[in-house]
Amino acid sequence: MTNAPVKKVPIHLQSSQNRLLIKNGRVINDDGMEDADVYIEDGIIKQVGRNLIIPGGTRTIDATGKLVMPGGIDPHTHLELEMMGAKTADDFYKGTKAAVAGGTTTIIDFVLPNKGQSLLEAYANWRQKADNKVCCDYALHVGVTWWSPSVKKEMEQLVAEHGVNSFKMFMAYKDAWMLEDYELMVAMEACAELRALAQVHAENGNIIARNTEKLLEAGVTGPEGHQLSRDEEVEAEAVNRACVIANQANSPLYIVHMMSKSAVKALRIARSRQRPPVYGETLAATVGTDGTHYKNACFRHAAAHVLSPPLRPDPSTPEAIVQALADDDLQVIASDNCTFNEKEKELGKTNFTKIPNGVNGVEDRMAILWQKAVNTGIMDPCRFVSVTSTTAARIFNLWPQKGRIAVNSDADVVVWDPRLERTISAATHHHAVDFNIFEGQHVVGSPQYVIVNGRVCLDDGNLRVVEGLGKYLKTPPNCPYIYGEERSRSPQMENLEIPVTPSKITNGTPTHDS
Ligand code: URP
Numbered sequence: 001m002t003n004a005p006v007k008k009v010p011i012h013l014q015s016s017q018n019r020l021l022i023k024n025g026r027v028i029n030d031d032g033m034e035d036a037d038v039y040i041e042d043g044i045i046k047q048v049g050r051n052l053i054i055p056g057g058t059r060t061i062d063a064t065g066k067l068v069m070p071g072g073i074d075p076h077t078h079l080e081l082e083m084m085g086a087k088t089a090d091d092f093y094k095g096t097k098a099a100v101a102g103g104t105t106t107i108i109d110f111v112l113p114n115k116g117q118s119l120l121e122a123y124a125n126w127r128q129k130a131d132n133k134v135c136c137d138y139a140l141h142v143g144v145t146w147w148s149p150s151v152k153k154e155m156e157q158l159v160a161e162h163g164v165n166s167f168k169m170f171m172a173y174k175d176a177w178m179l180e181d182y183e184l185m186v187a188m189e190a191c192a193e194l195r196a197l198a199q200v201h202a203e204n205g206n207i208i209a210r211n212t213e214k215l216l217e218a219g220v221t222g223p224e225g226h227q228l229s230r231d232e233e234v235e236a237e238a239v240n241r242a243c244v245i246a247n248q249a250n251s252p253l254y255i256v257h258m259m260s261k262s263a264v265k266a267l268r269i270a271r272s273r274q275r276p277p278v279y280g281e282t283l284a285a286t287v288g289t290d291g292t293h294y295k296n297a298c299f300r301h302a303a304a305h306v307l308s309p310p311l312r313p314d315p316s317t318p319e320a321i322v323q324a325l326a327d328d329d330l331q332v333i334a335s336d337n338c339t340f341n342e343k344e345k346e347l348g349k350t351n352f353t354k355i356p357n358g359v360n361g362v363e364d365r366m367a368i369l370w371q372k373a374v375n376t377g378i379m380d381p382c383r384f385v386s387v388t389s390t391t392a393a394r395i396f397n398l399w400p401q402k403g404r405i406a407v408n409s410d411a412d413v414v415v416w417d418p419r420l421e422r423t424i425s426a427a428t429h430h431h432a433v434d435f436n437i438f439e440g441q442h443v444v445g446s447p448q449y450v451i452v453n454g455r456v457c458l459d460d461g462n463l464r465v466v467e468g469l470g471k472y473l474k475t476p477p478n479c480p481y482i483y484g485e486e487r488s489r490s491p492q493m494e495n496l497e498i499p500v501t502p503s504k505i506t507n508g509t510p511t512h513d514s
């Protein structure tokens, strides 16, 4: 990137603390665990094992009784997003600061162009917002919020020149970002041709529009109308349709923010029959709270929980979603962090369709999942690492630079204390937003140290992030996890033929672009 702004990190901060030893911990990767020390130099993991030979003057962190895990990867955030006439409270500084506090060391945010806006222009705008502010590394997905031949050309350029390997299409937000099925199929074909990954927001936008008219006519204007206008079936239908269209387009697919048991069921059926792979992402919100809050008499409280697809009133949803993550019916947990203050949520005081959509989660995602999944015995720590970090790294082609504790991987490391107890609250969180959907929840297990590119940014509980420390990560197309050997080995992938345009495709490792 030639127009990337100069980093604000002072030289003395860049060169200090360049050697670090994490001793006596239990190293957890997605495929196994071992008792090992981890030696870090200049932002890279240099040695993993016992009886390491370490240079003098190296800082040592004693991780006895602690778990040493790859830093979390949250592949779904919206920082500094303008949406529905409002701007998110968390910008790229506060949002990534909150991320690091919770053990997440890489985020992937969404560039969301307005209808008719150049995708390249929107991308450049996101880089400008983020580059000088991020406290951890970040990558970008780009939204395909409208369709024309020029959009396809820009997608090509984003892949070839700007390190974008994933595009999000919306089946909801009619008259704003929604694509019709024809456009969706063409966009997915473009993704497959570019060997990028198609992502969808799966809800039936036309049904939502009609249900909304009926609800408003009947006088239902409060936040409870949000979930009533878009129940589980409306999500599950779109999941199934997205999978059918992706199969017809011969395109791999990643379904973002899956919120219901019905949606997961539709995905499970599609995954068993589909030739190109389909992946499902759920959210910390889905696991950590539920849709009963929409009935809260306090507008502020109910509106703070409004996101799309909505939280489900079925109280068995959170545990079923945790189980789906454990069983590989879902592959990734993200946050969809998209925070609006009370003042913004009040835009929808007399009409639920005007409540800006979004909740917090980037800070509490890992602790919430640990509490609901590991402490309950549903998931082991390896699977926890898989769904919070490694699988996202693999899918978005950041692995093994990210998502792994191994020699030559980036030193993005969490020293996790499984006994650390805290109560989540807006009064103590690091977000800029004035509400926390997990308010009052007691969690056991949280990060004690968080190391971002070799720098100790959470130091025995003290948060010391550096604004601008993070780098933009280019994500190459033609990801081997999706398009490569591993894919063709899977029986359901046999006979798959995907058009290749070799001139545009490189299969390198991700690079930092600073
Ligand atoms: O309600 C949500 N999910 N807000 C963010 C935009 C989106 O659809 O991901």
Ligand code: ZN
Pocket: 201, 256, 257, 308, 309
């Ligand atoms: Zn969405």
Ligand code: ZN
Pocket: 296, 298, 300, 301, 302
């Ligand atoms: Zn309240």
Ligand code: ZN
Pocket: 076, 077, 078, 257, 336, 338
């Ligand atoms: Zn989102």
